[in-house]
Amino acid sequence: MRTVEYWRWRYRNIETGRVCRTMFPCSAEEAAALYPGAERIEGTLILREVEDERPDRRPVLRGRSVG
Numbered sequence: 001m002r003t004v005e006y007w008r009w010r011y012r013n014i015e016t017g018r019v020c021r022t023m024f025p026c027s028a029e030e031a032a033a034l035y036p037g038a039e040r041i042e043g044t045l046i047l048r049e050v051e052d053e054r055p056d057r058r059p060v061l062r063g064r065s066v067g
Contacts, residue, residue: 001049008044011035 006025013020031038
């Protein structure tokens, strides 16, 4: 498991030009994809433990029958 920082973000709406805030916290990667140029809002940090999405690359050990 790894710890990920989730923040609420401030961004400028492209259509209206107004500064908006996200309703829910999201990670930096999510914010960069959804809200270009977003800035995190101080004091809104939430730390979450998430499972790694990377595949397990350890070798699989299988028992051998002796006989």
